[in-house]
Amino acid sequence: MNTQQTNQNVSEEAALLDHDCDGIREYDNPMPAWWTGIFWLSILFALPYFAFYHLGGVGTTLADNYETEVGAFYEMQAAKLGNLKPDAPTILTLATDGQKMLAGRNMFRANCATCHGPDGGGLTGPNLTDDHYINIRQPEDIFRVVHDGLPSKGMPEWASRFSEPQLVLLAAYVASLRGTHASAPRDPQGDRIGPWSTPSAATPPTVTTAVGE
Ligand code: HEC
Numbered sequence: 593m594n595t596q597q598t599n600q601n602v603s604e605e606a607a608l609l610d611h612d613c614d615g616i617r618e619y620d621n622p623m624p625a626w627w628t629g630i631f632w633l634s635i636l637f638a639l640p641y642f643a644f645y646h647l648g649g650v651g652t653t654l655a656d657n658y659e660t661e662v663g664a665f666y667e668m669q670a671a672k673l674g675n676l677k678p679d680a681p682t683i684l685t686l687a688t689d690g691q692k693m694l695a696g697r698n699m700f701r702a703n704c705a706t707c708h709g710p711d712g713g714g715l716t717g718p719n720l721t722d723d724h725y726i727n728i729r730q731p732e733d734i735f736r737v738v739h740d741g742l743p744s745k746g747m748p749e750w751a752s753r754f755s756e757p758q759l760v761l762l763a764a765y766v767a768s769l770r771g772t773h774a775s776a777p778r779d780p781q782g783d784r785i786g787p788w789s790t791p792s793a794a795t796p797p798t799v800t801t802a803v804g805e
Contacts, residue, residue, distance in 0.1 A: 659694050666695030667758065676757035678735040684788055686764035687731075696765025699758065703750070712766070713774025717747065718781045720766055721774045726782035735763040 607619050622628075645651040652660070670692070676682055686692055701710055707717035718726060727737050739759050741749030750759060767788060 660698060662691060663694035663696075663698035666692050667698055667761070670695060670757045670761045671755050672757075676760040678732060678739075678756065678760050678763065680731040680788070682760060683731040683735065683764045683767055686761060687768040687788075689764075692761060693765055693768055696761050696768070699754075699762050700765050703753075704762075707746075709774060709776070709778075711774045712769040712772065713776050714778030719774065719778040720769045721772050721777060722780045723770065723784050724780035724782045725785055728782075729785055731763065731767050731788055734766045735759060738762055738766070 607621070609618050609620050611617070623631075645653050670676065676686070686696075700708075700712070704717075707715055708720055709715050712720040714720065725733075727742065728734055737747065739749065739751045739756075741747050743749065750762070754762065770788070
């Protein structure tokens with residue numbers, strides 16, 4: 593009876609698989625070519641897609657976009673804030689505020705990365721992630737350098753571009769870069785200075801303000 597059925601149609605006979613399990617036989621029914629085509633194409637597509645968004649850092653993922661948006665929001669907020677003082681307590685407190693530092697990171701990547709590298713490791717400008725600084729002894733010095741620039745050394749001034757609170761935010765971001773890991777750090781330049789919280793031994797006397805003077 594089995595043979596009778598299968599003999600009915602030659603093409604069905606050809607598509608039957610060889611094995612026979614208690615009289616149960618199966619057809620070889622491959623997926624249609626268009627389906628297999630899409631299947632393989634999607635795998636091929638996934639390889640560069642993954643590399644583009646997750647390995648090379650070229651494309652931006654949804655998470656990146658979200659962080660950029662949050663950063664832009666705080667950058668806008670900072671422009672309106674009038675009460676960010678360019679002093680060490682404000683700068684150091686801001687430096688530990690993850691969300692506000694997203695704004696700092698945005699501003700840094702857009703304006704400073706060309707010379708200091710996207711992660712602060714330094715390019716033509718010095719490395720900002722190590723403990724060595726040329727012009728910085730205290731967190732306030734970061735604000736001063738960014739505000740006024742060092743025109744003769746190739747560091748532009750930013751006071752004409754950003755409001756004071758934005759510059760405080762930027763200075764806080766630079767302070768927070770210290771001790772982070774840069775992918776291709778430049779060799780240290782300048783003097784090694786003490787941790788931000790305590791005044792370093794290298795502090796020039798002019799920076800300390802004595803009470804009662
Ligand atoms: C055109 C290149 C350039 C750009 C853009 C630039 N910098 Fe600089 N920056 C320099 C150079 C060069 C120096 C080193 C000056 C020196 O030798 O004293 C420097 C020094 C500094 C220093 C002091 C580092 C030290 O060790 O004394 C800080 C802080 C700094 N830059 C922050 C920033 C920030 C923040 C931005 C973006 C708002 C920025 N820079 C944009 C070139 C640049």
